[in-house]
Amino acid sequence: MDISAGWGLVVIGSGPAGEAAAMQAAKKDLKVAIIEEQSSLGGNCTHWGTIPSKALRHQVRQVIRTQRNPLLRGILKPREIRWQDLIARTREVIDSQVQVRTDFYVRNRVTVFAGRGEILSPNEVRVDDHEGRQHLLKTDNILVATGSRPYHPEDVDFSHPRIYDSDTILTMDHTPRHILIYGAGVIGSEYACIFTGLGIRVDLVNSREHLLDFLDTEISDALSYHLREQGCTIRQGEHYKRVTADDDGVTLELESGKKLRADALLWCNGRSGNTQNIGLENVDVKANDRGQLKVNERYQTETDNLYAVGDVVGWPSLASASYDQGRFCAAAIAGDEVRQVTDVPTGIYTIPGISSVGRTEQELTEAKVPYDVGQAFFKNLARAQITGERVGMLKILFHRETLAVLGIHCFGYQAMEIVHVGQAIMRQPGENNTLEYFIDTTFNYPTMAEAYRVAAINGINRIKR
Known part of the structure; x- marks a missing residue:
């Protein structure tokens, strides 16, 4: 076994959280090692999650836009596009991302260990690398950034070639005519849009009563309407009872008595933290039933020099937030002030997309905040008319008395x-975060950002009648 000491930080996992922590720690002059079990860097975000799904979405959007263009309509038929061809293009994007991320480690002199890491003690991590060698790293601090994986209930056979999760769907070697998606959270909704965009029949089964119920109600309703308009069948408030599969397809039995039959099933019902078999028992740290670790404001676990960031700590489980968590955690380890990730914008890559920051109408109503709404419908914007992306709206929630911006909710092109x-205006101090900024500022024309001026004027007109 090779033994090396003097490490300031050992990071397990090279996704956004681990990468950001390693880069920040290196810039703070700590000696840093990062351990990645997969054959190449980037973590699940690059190989199975954010990057591939967004690359797929972009390709499908291009197909949809081609169909809408009067000059190109009929040249490209969605039903003639093979899933395997989309995946092949996605692999090119993944490979490019891996190269970019690999260069980061080289430039910042971060040592990469390709293999499986196991925590032996609060100051020791063993690496079993891909060459069959063992390394013992003695370190001052350990950071767990191992990400998450799709949740698998024990009674569903994910080894069957017609049953997929959000990772294995990237290995599907056929193009289904009809697919069932169980779970209508962010991932399930995104894939529902991708498949309907390809002309594939989709049944989206939602265990809740409303689609993405954490969103502003009006935005959630808009997405539901648009999905149905594209041919997706949404089944709300349904729970699975049994999944059976054979050579010809999959049957999903629901507790309500319904039986749904399709060519394939995509399971998107939650994720679990990757905390198994990394040695947490050796440092008296336990994960919850979803594999997540409890941390304090420093992203510190019950063991003082053991930290955790990213999906493995739960909320908000976004690549953008994970990156900031990694930076803030490494900076605190190096002695900087403690910072927390706050005011995280949602980014949901449905077709059209959804993004929001701040409070929703229902939250403001419950808090008895006197607010009003300014709206801009994309169908009225010159830029949306030029691009043909007329679906959607921008909604600004603001205080009726101070005009302070309280929430931004957007559904549609470039949301x-x-x-x-x-978001930038909401974070301004004092009186600089009001609706008047959007009215007094000149926006390029024609642009989608011009929607802020239109919505702000609409809001001012509401309260000055």
Whole structure:
């Protein structure tokens, strides 16, 4: 066994959280090692989650836009596109991301160990690398950033070639005519849009009464309407009883008595933290029933020099937030002030997309905050008319008396991009975070960001009647 000492930080996992922590720690002059069990860097985000699903979405959006363009309509038929071809293009994006991420470690002189890491004590991590060698790393601090994986109930046979989760769907070698999606959270809703965009029949089974019920109600309702308009069948308030599969397809039996039959099943009902078999028992740290670790404001577990960030700590389980958690945690380890990730914008890559930051109408109503609403419908914007992306709206929630911006909610083209305009204004101090900024500021024309001016004027007109 190779033994090396003097490490300031050993990071287990090279997803967004682990990568950000390693880079920040290196910039703080700590000697850093990162351990990645997969054959290449990037973690589940790069190989199975965020990057591949968003790459798939982009390709499907291009297909949809081609169909809407009068000059190109009929050239490309969605039903003639093979799933395998989309995956092949997605692999190119993944490979490019791996190269970019690998260069980060080289430039910042972070040592990479390719293999499985196991915590032996609060100051020791063993690595069993892909070459069959063992390394013992003696370190001042350990950071767990192992991410998450799709949740698998024990009574569903995920080894069957027609039953998939959000990871294995990337290995599907056929194009189904009809697919069942169980779980209508963020991942399930995104894949429902991808498959309907390809002309594939989709049954989306939601265990809740409303789609993405953490969203502003109006935005959630808009997504439900749009999915149904595209041919997706949404079944609300349903719970599975049994899943059976054969050579020809999958049958999903629901507790309500319904039986749904399709070519394939995509299971998207939650995720579990990757905390198994990493040696937590050796440092008296226990994960909860979803594999998640409890941490304090420093992202510190019950063991002082053992930290955790990213999906493995639960909320908000977003790549963007995980990256910041990794940076803040490493900075605190190096002696900087303790910082927490707050005001995280949601980014849901459905088609059209959804993004929001701040409070919803239902939250403001429950808190008895005197608010009003400014709206801009994309069908009226010049940029949306030019691109043909007329579906959607921008909604600004603001205080009726102070005009302070309280929430931004967007559904439609470039929602995930333009939400940051509102986010930046909401974070301004004093009287600089009001609706008047959008009215007094000149926006490029024609752009989607112009929706802020339109919505702000709409809001002012409401309260000055």
